[in-house]
Amino acid sequence: MKRQVEALIPKALEVVAKEFEKELQNEGIPNVYNGYIAAFGASIIQSGLRPTIAIYENKNASSEGERYRITKMIAQILGLEQDLLDYVVHTNERKAKEQIKAAAIALKLALRTFKIDKGKKDG
Numbered sequence: 001m002k003r004q005v006e007a008l009i010p011k012a013l014e015v016v017a018k019e020f021e022k023e024l025q026n027e028g029i030p031n032v033y034n035g036y037i038a039a040f041g042a043s044i045i046q047s048g049l050r051p052t053i054a055i056y057e058n059k060n061a062s063s064e065g066e067r068y069r070i071t072k073m074i075a076q077i078l079g080l081e082q083d084l085l086d087y088v089v090h091t092n093e094r095k096a097k098e099q100i101k102a103a104a105i106a107l108k109l110a111l112r113t114f115k116i117d118k119g120k121k122d123g
Contacts, residue, residue, distance in 0.1 A: 004102040012110035028115035
């Protein structure tokens with residue numbers, strides 16, 4: 001897994017810079033995304049892969065930021081042209097889980113290299 005994560009970090013840095021381009025020109029990435037990516041792995045362990053992704057991709061959820069941006073970035077890191085949930089539903093779950101965990105770790109590391117706006121809560 002370590003090598004897989006290391007290989008994904010450059011792509012993760014590129015994806016984060018593109019996704020948060022507007023925020024990075026101002027105050028920085030809202031701190032809420034740091035919390036979302038930190039909770040992602042724990043949620044997979046507690047709830048399972050598919051339920052976690054379904055929750056994160058819910059665009060109607062009342063959350064501080066746009067939580068769906070996390071799964072969107074993970075899909076981009078993996079080079080997917082479909083939603084992450086659609087990918088998981090149509091792929092071997094064990095294989096998908098390992099890929100998604102590696103991409104989530106790379107995303108977590110990448111996010112932390114950028115300026116985080118500790119005062120801004122919403123996306």
